[in-house]
Amino acid sequence: MLLAGACLAAGAQTVDFAKDVAPILEDHCLACHSSTKAAGGLALTSRQALIEHKAITPAKPDESPLYVLAAMASSKPGAMPPGGPRIPDAGLATLKAWIAQGAVWPKGMGLRSAVATAPTDEHETVRRIRARVVQHPSGAGKYSVTIPNSGVAYDMVPIPAGDFTMGAGDSDKLAKPDEKPAHKVHVDAFWMQAHEVTWDEYRLFMFSHQTGKVATADALVDAVAGPTRPYVEMSFGMGINGYPAISMTQHAANKYAEWLSAKTGEFYRLPTEAEWEYACRAGSGDVAPLGDYAWTAANSGGKYEKVATKKPNAWGLYDMLGNAMEWTLDAYAPYKAGAQTNPWVKATAPYPHVARGGSWNDPIDASRCTARVASDASWKQQDPQLPKSIWYMTDAQWLGFRLVRPAKVPTADEMFAYWNSGVEHDEQ
Numbered sequence: 001m002l003l004a005g006a007c008l009a010a011g012a013q014t015v016d017f018a019k020d021v022a023p024i025l026e027d028h029c030l031a032c033h034s035s036t037k038a039a040g041g042l043a044l045t046s047r048q049a050l051i052e053h054k055a056i057t058p059a060k061p062d063e064s065p066l067y068v069l070a071a072m073a074s075s076k077p078g079a080m081p082p083g084g085p086r087i088p089d090a091g092l093a094t095l096k097a098w099i100a101q102g103a104v105w106p107k108g109m110g111l112r113s114a115v116a117t118a119p120t121d122e123h124e125t126v127r128r129i130r131a132r133v134v135q136h137p138s139g140a141g142k143y144s145v146t147i148p149n150s151g152v153a154y155d156m157v158p159i160p161a162g163d164f165t166m167g168a169g170d171s172d173k174l175a176k177p178d179e180k181p182a183h184k185v186h187v188d189a190f191w192m193q194a195h196e197v198t199w200d201e202y203r204l205f206m207f208s209h210q211t212g213k214v215a216t217a218d219a220l221v222d223a224v225a226g227p228t229r230p231y232v233e234m235s236f237g238m239g240i241n242g243y244p245a246i247s248m249t250q251h252a253a254n255k256y257a258e259w260l261s262a263k264t265g266e267f268y269r270l271p272t273e274a275e276w277e278y279a280c281r282a283g284s285g286d287v288a289p290l291g292d293y294a295w296t297a298a299n300s301g302g303k304y305e306k307v308a309t310k311k312p313n314a315w316g317l318y319d320m321l322g323n324a325m326e327w328t329l330d331a332y333a334p335y336k337a338g339a340q341t342n343p344w345v346k347a348t349a350p351y352p353h354v355a356r357g358g359s360w361n362d363p364i365d366a367s368r369c370t371a372r373v374a375s376d377a378s379w380k381q382q383d384p385q386l387p388k389s390i391w392y393m394t395d396a397q398w399l400g401f402r403l404v405r406p407a408k409v410p411t412a413d414e415m416f417a418y419w420n421s422g423v424e425h426d427e428q
Contacts, residue, residue: 015094015097015098017098017104017106017109018109020094020098022109024094024095026111028080028087029081030044031081034111041053044111047103047104050103051103056099056103057099058099058102058103059101059103061095061096061097067092067095067096070086070092070095071092074148075148082149122420123416125223125224125262126258126415128220128223129258129262129415130409130411130412130415132262132265134409136266138266138405139156141158142155142156143156144156147201147264148264150204152201152204154193154197154201156191156192156193156194157191157192157194157315157316158189158191159190159191159192160189161187161189162187162283163185163186164185164187164278165184165185166182166185166277167179167180167181167183172370174365174368176371176372178335178372179335179372180335181337183335183336183337183339183340184338184339184340185274185339185340186340186342187272187274187275187278188408189406190271190404191404191405192271192275192279192317193402193403194308194316195307195308195317195319196244196245196324196401197244197256197400197401197402197403198241198242198243198244198307199235199245200242201245201260202245202256203245205227205255205256206226206227206234208221208226218263220262221259221262224262226255226259227248227252227392228385228391230392231384231385238303238304238397239304239306242307243304243307244307245324245400246397246399247392247393247396248391248392248393248399248400249350249390249391249392249393250350250353250375250422251391251421251423252391254269254270254420254421255419256401256403257269257418258415258419267405267406267409267415269329269403270327270328270329270401270404270418271329271404272328272329272330272343272344273328273329273330273343273344273345273372274340274344275328275404276328276356276357277356279317280313280320280357280369282314282315282317285369286321290364290367293311293312293320293322294310294321294358295319295322296321296359296362296363296367297360297362297363297364298364300322300323302360303360304398307319307323310322320357321358321369322357322358322359322360322367323359323360323400324359324400325357325362325373325398325400326402327353327354327355328353328355328356329344329353329418329421330344330347330354331346331349331352331354332345332352332353332354332374332375346421347421349422350423351374351422352374352375352376353375353421353422354373354375355373355374355375355399356373357371359399361397378395379393379395379396380392380394380395381394381395382394390423
């Protein structure tokens with residue numbers, strides 16, 4: 001289809017509806033404009049239906065909303081398909097040429113069901129997400145990402161590859177036994193979100209599967225498992241806009257990373273323990289005075305605060321300590337002595353995983369770069385659902401997360417392992 005589009009853009013051949021146009025409409029439009037959905041009253045059933053709905057003006061593509069809205073930047077209001085992904089330029093050239101040539105649609109020819117485009121297996125979903133990622137140009141240096149079909153943005157901060165001493169030394173009087181022994185670690189380069197994932201970001205995912213309709217008109221995004229409807233207001237009255245998202249399971253954080261990867265075309269996952277501590281240290285160690293950098297029980301007023309309101313560390317990362325404690329990718333286990341490269345303790349069960357950084361609810365001593373906390377089922381003790389929710393931890397009102405983007409795109413098998421940590425497929 002891309003080769004055909006390139007030729008059509010040059011006016012080299014006549015458009016074939018079945019070969020060139022139908023796949024575009026099926027992949028990018030039919031999810032919302034089928035005979036059963038007909039969003040806005042438009043059903044892609046025939047040429048006459050498009051004309052009657054004023055979606056096309058034959059021979060005049062620049063006066064045809066079907067083309068004009070598809071050609072708009074995906075960030076602009078009204079752009080189609082809503083939420084992306086945008087039709088590739090070659091496909092847009094094909095669509096424009098088809099309309100310019102009279103929008104011929106063979107009588108009696110229908111489009112295949114959009115349902116068939118949605119992957120039904122998690123491994124296949126991951127393979128398709130990876131295919132999207134490798135085709136997507138990623139930012140360099142510090143850059144900003146706007147989540148498609150929203151005005152919500154976040155910053156990604158580059159973290160250089162390097163070596164550091166992970167864990168606490170014997171001279172650290174505040175260190176607990178699980179922070180030792182100190183050991184040498186090398187980590188490869190990655191990008192990290194400048195602050196915790198906020199409710200502004202997370203709620204786009206949290207409610208994406210709760211409308212009873214296709215949420216984004218993107219079958220691949222909609223194939224990612226999403227949270228059940230929460231039974232309480234999950235900020236617990238502490239604030240939504242600009243505040244860190246909290247009380248999600250590690251499974252939920254992993255699925256958000258998968259959803260955001262499909263949505264943006266950039267690969268995201270939770271940081272490993274080593275990556276998190278390396279980024280927290282930012283070339284040195286704990287910041288001081290801590291109150292300038294972190295919200296803890298000493299200054300928070302008994303609730304979390306808006307992200308990025310304290311000073312960033314030396315690498316431009318906010319709230320690495322305090323505010324919301326943060327999930328890492330690792331299962332909780334004792335440290336091993338000896339040098340390591342990109343260590344990751346893979347989980348084989350839902351508990352325990354490692355959370356880092358301390359929180360608004362913790363004393364200053366808990367907000368250190370080396371402090372480790374093991375997750376526990378008691379964090380959702382008040383969950384009334386049976387079996388207990390795989391998505392929410394009502395009793396962990398101090399727990400959130402942020403994501404990283406490794407410089408090297410992992411394999412599909414690696415992506416699957418990251419996004420299904422400690423679970424089999426989407427079950428905990």
